Amino acid sequence: MNFNSVIVRYGEIALKGKNRRTFEQKLLSDIDRFLRARHIDFSKISLRMGRIYIKGIETLPPLEKVFGIYSYSPALEIEKDYETLKKKVVEFFSLFEGAASFRVSCQRIDKNFPYNSMVVERSLGEIIFEETKTPVNLKEPAVNFQVEIGEDSIYIFTGKVKGFAGLPYGTAGKLVSLISAGIDSPVATFLMMKRGVEPILVHFKISESDARKVRKLKRILEDYSAGREIKLYEIPRDDIFKGNFATLYNNRKIHPYICVICKYLMHTKAAEIARTEKALGFITGDNLAQVASQTLKNLFAYRTVSGLPVYSPLISFEKEETIKIAKKIGTYEISITKSTGCIPPKNPKTGVKIENFQNILEETGLA
Amino acid sequence: MNFNSVIVRYGEIALKGKNRRTFEQKLLSDIDRFLRARHIDFSKISLRMGRIYIKGIETLPPLEKVFGIYSYSPALEIEKDYETLKKKVVEFFSLFEGAASFRVSCQRIDKNFPYNSMVVERSLGEIIFEETKTPVNLKEPAVNFQVEIGEDSIYIFTGKVKGFAGLPYGTAGKLVSLISAGIDSPVATFLMMKRGVEPILVHFKISESDARKVRKLKRILEDYSAGREIKLYEIPRDDIFKGNFATLYNNRKIHPYICVICKYLMHTKAAEIARTEKALGFITGDNLAQVASQTLKNLFAYRTVSGLPVYSPLISFEKEETIKIAKKIGTYEISITKSTGCIPPKNPKTGVKIENFQNILEETGLA
Numbered sequence: 215m216n217f218n219s220v221i222v223r224y225g226e227i228a229l230k231g232k233n234r235r236t237f238e239q240k241l242l243s244d245i246d247r248f249l250r251a252r253h254i255d256f257s258k259i260s261l262r263m264g265r266i267y268i269k270g271i272e273t274l275p276p277l278e279k280v281f282g283i284y285s286y287s288p289a290l291e292i293e294k295d296y297e298t299l300k301k302k303v304v305e306f307f308s309l310f311e312g313a314a315s316f317r318v319s320c321q322r323i324d325k326n327f328p329y330n331s332m333v334v335e336r337s338l339g340e341i342i343f344e345e346t347k348t349p350v351n352l353k354e355p356a357v358n359f360q361v362e363i364g365e366d367s368i369y370i371f372t373g374k375v376k377g378f379a380g381l382p383y384g385t386a387g388k389l390v391s392l393i394s395a396g397i398d399s400p401v402a403t404f405l406m407m408k409r410g411v412e413p414i415l416v417h418f419k420i421s422e423s424d425a426r427k428v429r430k431l432k433r434i435l436e437d438y439s440a441g442r443e444i445k446l447y448e449i450p451r452d453d454i455f456k457g458n459f460a461t462l463y464n465n466r467k468i469h470p471y472i473c474v475i476c477k478y479l480m481h482t483k484a485a486e487i488a489r490t491e492k493a494l495g496f497i498t499g500d501n502l503a504q505v506a507s508q509t510l511k512n513l514f515a516y517r518t519v520s521g522l523p524v525y526s527p528l529i530s531f532e533k534e535e536t537i538k539i540a541k542k543i544g545t546y547e548i549s550i551t552k553s554t555g556c557i558p559p560k561n562p563k564t565g566v567k568i569e570n571f572q573n574i575l576e577e578t579g580l581a
Numbered sequence: 582m583n584f585n586s587v588i589v590r591y592g593e594i595a596l597k598g599k600n601r602r603t604f605e606q607k608l609l610s611d612i613d614r615f616l617r618a619r620h621i622d623f624s625k626i627s628l629r630m631g632r633i634y635i636k637g638i639e640t641l642p643p644l645e646k647v648f649g650i651y652s653y654s655p656a657l658e659i660e661k662d663y664e665t666l667k668k669k670v671v672e673f674f675s676l677f678e679g680a681a682s683f684r685v686s687c688q689r690i691d692k693n694f695p696y697n698s699m700v701v702e703r704s705l706g707e708i709i710f711e712e713t714k715t716p717v718n719l720k721e722p723a724v725n726f727q728v729e730i731g732e733d734s735i736y737i738f739t740g741k742v743k744g745f746a747g748l749p750y751g752t753a754g755k756l757v758s759l760i761s762a763g764i765d766s767p768v769a770t771f772l773m774m775k776r777g778v779e780p781i782l783v784h785f786k787i788s789e790s791d792a793r794k795v796r797k798l799k800r801i802l803e804d805y806s807a808g809r810e811i812k813l814y815e816i817p818r819d820d821i822f823k824g825n826f827a828t829l830y831n832n833r834k835i836h837p838y839i840c841v842i843c844k845y846l847m848h849t850k851a852a853e854i855a856r857t858e859k860a861l862g863f864i865t866g867d868n869l870a871q872v873a874s875q876t877l878k879n880l881f882a883y884r885t886v887s888g889l890p891v892y893s894p895l896i897s898f899e900k901e902e903t904i905k906i907a908k909k910i911g912t913y914e915i916s917i918t919k920s921t922g923c924i925p926p927k928n929p930k931t932g933v934k935i936e937n938f939q940n941i942l943e944e945t946g947l948a
Contacts, residue, residue, distance in 0.1 A: 233873065379899045379901075380899065381870050385870070386869055386870050386876065386877055387876070387877040387878070388877075389877070405897035406869070406896070406897055408897060409869040409870055409896070409897050410869065410870050411869070411877075494877040494878060494880075494881045495877065495880075495881065495884075502753055502773070502776040502777065502778070502892075503748050503752070503753050503776055503777050506600065509753065509754070510753055510754040510755075510756065510778075510861040510862065510890075511754070511861060513861075513862075513890055514861045514862065514889075514890055517862075517890035518885070518888055518889065518890055521885055522881075522885065523877075523880055523881055523884035523885055523891070524890070524891075525869075525893070525896050525897075526892070526896075527894075527896050527897035529773070529776070529892050529893075529894050530772035530773055530775060530776050530892075530894035532746045532747065534746075
């Protein structure tokens with residue numbers, strides 16, 4: 215057995231003044247819920263000195279998927295006894311057989327422990343060296359062996375897994391996320407979830423294959439919602455176009471405006487859902503100038519129609535930045551699979567004039 | 582003389598279909614303007630095969646500050662003659678004396694050049710090795726020596742400097758940026774500029790020391806505006822508070838709402854400027870849950886008041902991400918200098934109810 219516990223570090227949420235305890239308790243219960251949802255057994259989870267300790271754990275959980283966590287270390291918890299520590303340290307080190315070099319760092323939280331950090335570091339270093347002949351390297355060790363002498367036990371660990379930081383899921387409140395089967399909107403949703411938002415997904419359904427992709431994307435996003443289900447509304451396109459989509463799409467005058475009209479109608483419809491769900495605004499994957507139709511003029515034509523705030527975390531991203539996150543969180547592979555989606559016009563309007571646009575909406579009975 | 586030219590690469594803008602030429606010409610003239618603004622002499626700047634060549638340049642310019650550029654390489658341009666190339670290559674290599682290893686990579690754009698890439702690579706490699714005894718390493722060379730055989734000359738270069746990518750300055754249109762002396766809003770402005778936005782800065786002036794910082798921040802941002810001036814409006818706080826700031830700040834009932842009221846009034850006032858300037862929305866440094874008052878409820882209370890779209894590229898950032906960019910672009914050191922700014926309440930409202938907020942605005946005559 216290599217690991218039986220995890221030490222979890224969180225940052226920002228510890229700074230929240232009087233809200234600190236609320237946030238800590240939320241993170242604690244999120245981790246608990248996250249583990250249970252994955253059927254990962256553990257004996258205890260507790261908060262101590264600005265860290266969270268998960269004890270008696272049998273499988274290493276992907277805790278980077280819990281927002282609010284800065285980093286975590288899979289650790290071996292042993293009883294607080296110096297002789298046991300010396301024995302276990304050598305056993306533990308066998309995992310790193312063949313390592314080029316090592317170092318021992320000790321943090322003594324329990325100041326009553328009879329040996330101080332420097333003594334522990336030096337003597338454990340000597341023991342490991344004698345047993346394995348691995349050379350010590352204090353500056354750039356291949357293995358950084360860490361020993362934490364806590365209040366009730368000792369933890370041995372070597373590495374840190376970085377989390378996404380952020381804030382515990384749902385602590386910020388609800389936003390309606392306009393989600394498509396593409397690359398951008400799932401990433402935008404993820405980034406807002408990271409800041410504590412519970413998203414209500416609204417998908418404007420064009421085809422069954424697109425909708426299937428969106429359902430898969432929802433499941434990926436649920437990896438990050440601390441074991442909670444994410445709501446998804448599927449709205450048939452005909453609902454928002456009042457059955458006129460094909461006619462409008464094939465109308466030569468209206469065709470170049472179709473994307474902006476579509477977004478306008480989506481925002482209008484999604485505002486109803488936001489009201490029902492008591493959501494305080496929208497998340498969109500809007501990215502300035504990514505495609506020809508994403509101009510300030512076009513965005514102007516629909517971003518204020520709902521009267522609700524619109525949050526677009528990708529607005530200033532380069533495409534590669536979005537793709538990098540999509541790959542990291544697991545949505546990319548789903549987003550790029552082929553499906554029957556909408557076919558944007560070859561020459562979309564890049565500078566929709568708001569007066570013309572209003573006229574078109576009125577003429578078509580969509581306003 | 583080590584360098585006499587620069588090869589500039591751009592990416593995204595080349596993909597803009599029929600807009601490609603417009604964008605290329607804009608980037609070309611931005612580079613031209615950028616160099617002139619810095620009094621950097623050069624003999625010619627031209628576009629060829631999806632790259633921009635700056636010739637006869639005397640100082641190496643910080644071209645990463647021109648948006649739209651993906652990367653650039655300071656290069657030595659020589660006449661298209663194989664004997665000259667062989668001589669110059671050795672001279673050029675003397676800059677890297679003591680390098681652990683090298684490789685020569687050749688790109689032959691002019692297919693009429695009598696030696697193909699492989700021949701050039703091999704023979705130049707041999708010459709350098711004989712002269713310097715530096716070993717060749719094809720996989721991970723310390724110096725990657727690149728030779729580009731172009732239409733009218735040969736370029737020798739070794740490295741790439743990464744640009745910020747994005748789109749040429751101002752191509753997206755104008756937005757009003759609500760700028761303070763803090764860390765966030767200058768970074769938010771920078772990121773939107775990177776996507777082609779021309780910002781109109783609006784600062785709500787609380788103190789002369791804050792305003793001085795903002796003027797310095799404007800000058801830093803002007804490093805990235807391709808030699809163009811950025812407009813700055815300074816609005817005295819008393820203008821938006823109708824002279825009542827102190828009274829309201831000291832009113833126990835209103836005090837917890839003061840930040841939200843202030844933002845509300847800023848958005849209202851800035852909308853007038855946006856109309857005058859024909860700007861299509863706002864840029865703000867809003868960041869969800871960064872401080873206690875940046876909640877969805879509070880943002881809700883002011884983000885829609887202007888009826889204009891609001892773009893907040895930092896909305897999902899972790900504070901460290903913002904600081905990293907601030908340091909990179911040069912605004913951080915200015916933002917963190919001490920100044921007399923506003924003192925936010927110790928216990929700000931974190932969940933402003935929109936009805937209460939409207940009542941307060943009406944009671945105070947600010948609505």
